[in-house]
Amino acid sequence: MTSDADAEITRLHRDEWTRVVAGLARRFGDLDIAEESAAEAFAVAIERWPADGVPPNPGAWLTTTAHRKAIDRLRREARRDQLQQEAFMLSEEPPAEPVGAIEDDQLRLVFTCCHPALSIQARVALTLRIVGGLTVAEIAHAFLVQETTMGQRISRAKAKIRAARIPYRVPERDDLPARVDGALAVLYLIFNEGYLASGPDSDPVRRDLTGEAIRLTRLVRDLLAPRSGEHDEATGLLALMLLTEARAGTRVSSDGELVRLDEQDRARWDRALLDEGLALVAEGEDALDTPRSSALDPAAVAHGTASIGRYGILARINAVHARATRARDTDWSHIVALYGLLEHIDPSPIVTLNKAIAMSEFDSPEVGLAVVERLGAALDGHHAFHATRAELLQRVGRRAEARAAYERAIDLAGNTAEVAHLARRRDRLAAPGSSAEGRGASSSSVPNHHPQGGTS
Template identity: 80%
Template sequence: MGHDVDATITRVYRDEWSRVVAGLARRFGDLDIAEESAAEAFATAIARWPADGIPPNPGAWITTTANRKAIDRLRREARRDELQQEALMLTDDSPAEPVGAVDDDRLRLVFTCCHPALSMEARVALTLRIVGGLTVAEIAHAFLVQETTMGQRITRAKAKIKAAKIPYRLPEGEELPARVEGVLAVLYLVFNEGYLASGAADDPVRRDLTGEAIRLTRLVRALLRAGSPEHGAATGLLALMLLTEARTDARVSGDGELVRLDEQDRARWDRALIDEGLALVGERIDAPDMPRSPALDPAAARGDGALGRYEILARINAVHVRAAHARDTDWSQIVALYGLLERVEPSPIVTLNKAVAVSEFDSPEVALAMVERLGDPLDGYHAFHATRAELLRRVGRPGDAAAAYDRAIALAGNTAEVTHLTRRRAEVAAAGSSAEQRDVSRSSVSSPSHP
């Protein structure tokens, strides 16, 4: 019974957290009240459900309990006329005023958390916490910062929203395009956290997060004027998400190990998602002789003639999914696209990904030289050490590769990835041991003192 209750609470938390918090935020207009009341409702479920049993509709139970917690809190804290009046209004069942073109609590909550009054780092972190339901530790891992630093960042962001009386609504008119960049950045990080969940003991892929990120990105795209740069960016991000999500079923083995792209069973990829993603990119999967220009020509992206970050990443993924087998991948296109991305948005992580493509298109030696130059900015990033380990392995340096694997394993937070890295580390250690034994054997045979 206890395991069933725990599993149900975990599932309900993932399915309902953002909806409950968003509904509370709309009703009470306070993120602290919304988050803390939702958390109290789940804490009550943990205390009561093992004895009382799982309610017939767990999501509705959580929603009702959270609303009661919020009302109780406001009544306790109603020390000023404004709060007293607010508490009295909580019993008003009259219809709410119109809230915007898209009636979706979670989308409005995203735009509130991504208000330009907040720094970009605060917007992303706050939305991952409030909308995505990620822990502070998980968000800190995504940002490569200390947990205490991230906690302070989120607390300050909520305080600023309250002090500035930032409205809980969708922006309108000319205000909307200026707000989109921050929202898309948030949705991309929510998707990434779901695609390779940090700290996930039993579920290395959180499809609740990837699905919610895709759903909200569709809504954001629908708000924007077709042909505008913002619409192009939203289209690129949606395509990127779809093409990435299409590979999910093939990414984790039955033993819970991450499966590399070149080893995945491509028959398990979701063709419907691929077709939709390629249509957004402007590719055609049924045309193997298609010219390469749509992937590389910036003018093919949108009317202003400039490819953005998400559009380039979508095109990189389009190259991958168009290859029937890993050996058919056109690495020259991928290297060129990463070069374009370096000009649009230079960062050590972009260069790291480019190095992986260079290792396939050129040589692991050239790629390793690129990676070694990234050690200072990426020393705390597990993917840097994993990439370096693979390249060291390929250039015949098993001892150095094993040390790099150790560092990657220590930093990785995803169970499937840790399992994969542990196996690769064991393989390189075994290979190194065998090589040493062969060296000893050859040395003994050739030694003049050998009997």
């Protein structure tokens, strides 16, 4: 019974944590109370269920227990502001409704965590913790900061929400433009964390996170006026997520190793997700009246009659991969041009790294490596930089340097599937007569941009 109970608690923590927290936040208006009461409910489950058995409706049991813990805490603290007085008067029994019955509770939570009064760093950290359910350690690892630093950042963000009385609600339509950019950015980061989880103890791919990011992005898109700039960006992000999620079932092998894009079985990609994502991309292409061919001039497109946003470009890059029946049919010249456009409107070393990967496929590994080498100062702490550099060094025959770069990438990587893949690539360098496997420039995760990059 113990193992069954433990497995069920683990599943519920993955699937229901955010729903329980969101429901408590709606009822009590306090993120600390919501999060801590939910944690207490799970702690009680861990203590009781192995002996007593899993209850018939475990999600509702957790919601009821968390609600009672919140009431108990309010009574202990004897806080008397208006919000707590109202909570005091609530019945100890929550309303008779299934967990997550109010569908937009989590959307309210996203907009609360993404309030413009908070810094963008605080919005991201708080949303990943409260909505994404990531641990403080996992978030700190993803952002290359100390766990204590990240913990303080999250605590300050919650305190500011409480002190400023930031409302727990979906904004009015007039408020949306100021709030949507931050919400989309955070949903993208939640998706990325699920796409290639950073925690060493996490599943390599967390489809609970990617699925929830897609669901919430749909809800945000539905809130926005059609053909507005915000709606177009939400459409681009949704398309990007769908096209990336379509590959999820082929990205990790049966023995737990990351599978590169050029080695994936494309017949197993999810056709329904691909078709939906490609339809959204085509919708944006028609609005822009820009070609699908490689003849893209970044300045001309960026200053045309309609602008294309960051997520729209990333979706189009994924669409190029999705439209190729075989890896060798990929239109790399188009991808290089799209990355050039992205550099034009959203320059960063990560974008340039992805462009270098595409250049190595379209032109040569020497050309791509020359670009990568110039990024060392900016990206030395990113495992993706070293993994990409290792692949390209291997392809140009600089094996000793490639091995050292693989070692550095492995030290920095946190995803178990990726570590396994990189270790195998490194170990093959020691085999007499071994050579580069295929033409894929990198199997790595490029933080914040990788799902569009097309290497896994």
